[in-house]
Amino acid sequence: MAMDASRTTLSPSAAAEVVLTFVNTRAIDGTREELLDGAAFSRWLRQEDLIDSGSLVTDADAAAARELRDALVLVLLAHAGEQDDQGRTGAEEYLRRSAELYPLAPVITASGVHLAPTQSGVRGALAKMLAAASEVALRGSWMRLKACRNPPCHLGFYDRTRNSSAAYCSPNRCGAQVAMRTYRSRKAKEEGR
Numbered sequence: 376m377a378m379d380a381s382r383t384t385l386s387p388s389a390a391a392e393v394v395l396t397f398v399n400t401r402a403i404d405g406t407r408e409e410l411l412d413g414a415a416f417s418r419w420l421r422q423e424d425l426i427d428s429g430s431l432v433t434d435a436d437a438a439a440a441r442e443l444r445d446a447l448v449l450v451l452l453a454h455a456g457e458q459d460d461q462g463r464t465g466a467e468e469y470l471r472r473s474a475e476l477y478p479l480a481p482v483i484t485a486s487g488v489h490l491a492p493t494q495s496g497v498r499g500a501l502a503k504m505l506a507a508a509s510e511v512a513l514r515g516s517w518m519r520l521k522a523c524r525n526p527p528c529h530l531g532f533y534d535r536t537r538n539s540s541a542a543y544c545s546p547n548r549c550g551a552q553v554a555m556r557t558y559r560s561r562k563a564k565e566e567g568r
Contacts, residue, residue: 387533391520393507396423398447398522398531400440410440416497425500436497439476443501446470447508448529451522455542470505477502479509525549 387395400409400419409419417432426432449466452459477498479490490509492502511517519534523544530549534541543549 385535385537387519388511388514388516390507390510390514391516391533394447394504394511394520395531395533397504397507398444398451400444401448401529403528403530410437410444413437416440420497420500425503426496430496432497440497440501442469443473443504446473447504448522448531451520451531452524452529454518454534455521455524457522457524473501474505477505479506523549 402408408415410416413432413434413436416437417426417430420426420430420432421428446466446469449459449462450470453463457463478493479502480493482489482491490506492499492506494502508517508520511520519539521532521534521541523530523532524542525544528544528549530544532541532544
């Protein structure tokens with residue numbers, strides 16, 4: 376994960392793209408759940424070139440990946456301003472425990488330092504997700520990785536606004552839906568008086 380000097384904080388790094396690809400494996404707007412079971416998770420891992428063809432992927436591995444993904448989504452929702460403190464705290468604790476399950480080690484070379492998984496297979500692939508998140512944070516753009524606050528969307532996205540104020544994956548789609556729901560709710564309350 377070498378640094379690309381042409382990128383700015385308003386464009387996602389390769390590491391940010393890795394995290395977003397992982398958190399967006401959920402079934403959203405008619406897409407299929409990429410981590411449904413061992414077979415589906417295996418296909419996704421191979422498609423993303425995260426494991427070799429000889430790696431065994433079980434349903435338990437898929438469940439572990441969904442838990443890691445869901446914890447990341449809760450943290451990204453907090454970045455978008457979601458006020459679920461209990462959920463965020465639980466997600467942060469889960470991510471701390473995940474660091475023990477999927478350990479990383481620094482790889483130091485003349486050209487720089489990066490974190491690499493200490494294991495291979497599924498555990499190594501999940502460690503790569505933690506390494507990517509760590510790299511994004513170390514580069515100072517962690518708070519720009521967000522999950523859409525429009526339930527049930529929660530699509531992961533990179534906030535490209537200058538002031539990092541985006542809360543929805545699309546102002547024209549999800550932002551408009553939330554605004555319309557708020558308007559209708561307010562009108563219903565006014566009519567109920």
